[in-house]
Amino acid sequence: MKEKLKAFIFSELIYHEDPASFGDDADLLEAGLDSLGIMRLIMFAEKEFGVTLPDTEIEPDNVNSLNALEKWIRQAGAGQ
C-alpha cells in the first residue's frame, strides 16, 4: 500500500530529487503537500483501496506521513 501511495504522491503531487530516500515517517506537509493535493491523495486512496475516508478525519495527523496515511486507510477497512 505504501509503495502505491508513494508512487502517486511523487509522480503527481510533490517533486523530490530522490523519492526512494523519502522516509515513511518523513513529513509530507513540509515536503509541499498542499490542501488541494491532500484531497486528490484522499480520492486516489479511496478509489485504489476501496475505502471511504470520512471528512471529519481529514486531519494533519492522518496525512502528514506515509505511515500515518497507511494506518488511517487500514483503519477505514482496507485490506480486511
Next chain:
Amino acid sequence: MDTASRGGSVKKASPLLFNPADYFTFVLDQEIRSIGHPGGYCGFALELAEQPDLERLQQRLDLLVENFPIASALIEPQGKRYAWVPTGQRIMLECHQCQPGEQAQQIQLAILNRQESLPLTLHWISSGTGGTLLLNWNHPLLDARGVKIVLDFLASDRPESFKESPSLVEAKLAQWSFWKKCRLFVKAKLHNREVNSLDSSLPTQEEQGPQTLQLKVRNFSEEESRQIAKLAQQHTGVAGRTLYYLGCFMRAMEQVGPPVAKAGYCIPYAFNLRRQNAPTPVFGNHVGCLFARAARDQVQNRQGLFEHLLAQYKQVVRDELDLAYLPLMWLGQWLSPARYAKILRKQHSGGELSSLWFSDIGDLSWGKKGFLGSPVTGMSLLCWMTLPPGLALLVGQLDGRLTLSYNYLSPAVDETWLDAVIAQMDVELLVEA
C-alpha cells in the same frame, strides 16, 4: 526610470506552439485587450530589505533568455494555432526610484497599466535602503508557479539545474486512451452546462470607458495567519484551505451586497499539474480549471457553506472533473479566440460566469538566504482581469504570513464597496464559529 536599451540579441530559436492551457490564457488576454487594456499581464512583487546585486541580476536575465529563448518571444499565429516566436532580444532590468512621498505600489501599478509588448519584464523599484523587485509577465507565457521558478532561477547558485520539459497538459492527455478523452470531454460539457445554470453575482456592471488597474493589499500578521489557518482547518479540514478563502469571500460579498445580485456565486480557480517544489517545467501554463459555486441562500449559512464547498470539491475530484477540462481545452485550441472566450465567459443567460478571478499560490519562502542575499520582507501579487468581473483576489503566504492582493478596475468597481468587502473578509477569515 533608468532603462538600458531594449535592443541587443542573444540567439534565436524555433517557434514553440502554445499548449492548450497557454491558449486558454491567451484567449482571456485577448478579451482584456479587446477593450483597450494592456492584456493578461500579471505581477509578482517581492519587497526586499536591501538592494540586490543589480549587475548579477542583469547577467541572470541574459542567461534566462539564452537558456529559455521563449522568455523574450513574441506571439504569432501559426496556421489555426498560435506560437511563441523567440526574438533573441535581451530583457533589460528596469530600475525605478521612488520619489519622496511616493509608494513603490504606485510605480508597480504604473508598470502594469502601461501598454507592454514584451512578455516578461523585470523591475527594481528602489525605496530607502531596500525596494521592490517586480516581475511582470503575460499570462500565456507561464503560470504563477512558473514565476516562482523563474525567480529561483534568477537567484540560484546552480542555474544550469533548471531545464525545460514538455507541457504537462499534453503529457496527461497522452496518457489517456481516445475513449477516456471522449468520456472526460462529455463529462466536462455536462459540468459546464450545470455551472452555467446558476447566474453569477458580480462586483460590477459591464462598464464602458477607460479603466485603470488598482490594488489593495491586506497583510496579516503571523499570529493572525496562524489563527486563519486554524479556523480553515476547523471548517474545511486540512484539505480545504483554498476553499476557506473562497467561502469567506463569497460571504463577505454577500453581506456587503453584490452590485449585480443574481442567483449565486461562481469563482473559477486553477488546478495546477506541476508537482510542488518541482524546478521544471519553467515556462508554459500547466493548469486545469475548477469552480467553487454556491447559491446565495447557501452563502448565508457559514458552516453549511464550507461543508457545501468541500463536498463539491470532493465530488469534482471523485468524478475526475478536474482533469475533464484538459480534453476540452485541447479542443478549444482550434476555436478562434472570440468564439472560445464566449464559451469560457458567458452563461446561458448571457451573464458573466466569474464572480471574481482567484488564485492561491500557496506557501512561499526564500528562507535565511533571502533573494540574492537580501531578506524578503513582503510580497504582493497583481493581475489584469476581464470586465466584468473587474476584480481578482490573489492569495499567497510568505514565511507564514498571509497576504491578500485585491486587484480591481477603477472606476468600474466602487472603491467604497470594495473597502467594505475587504473589512468584512477580515471578519469572515478571523471569526470563531
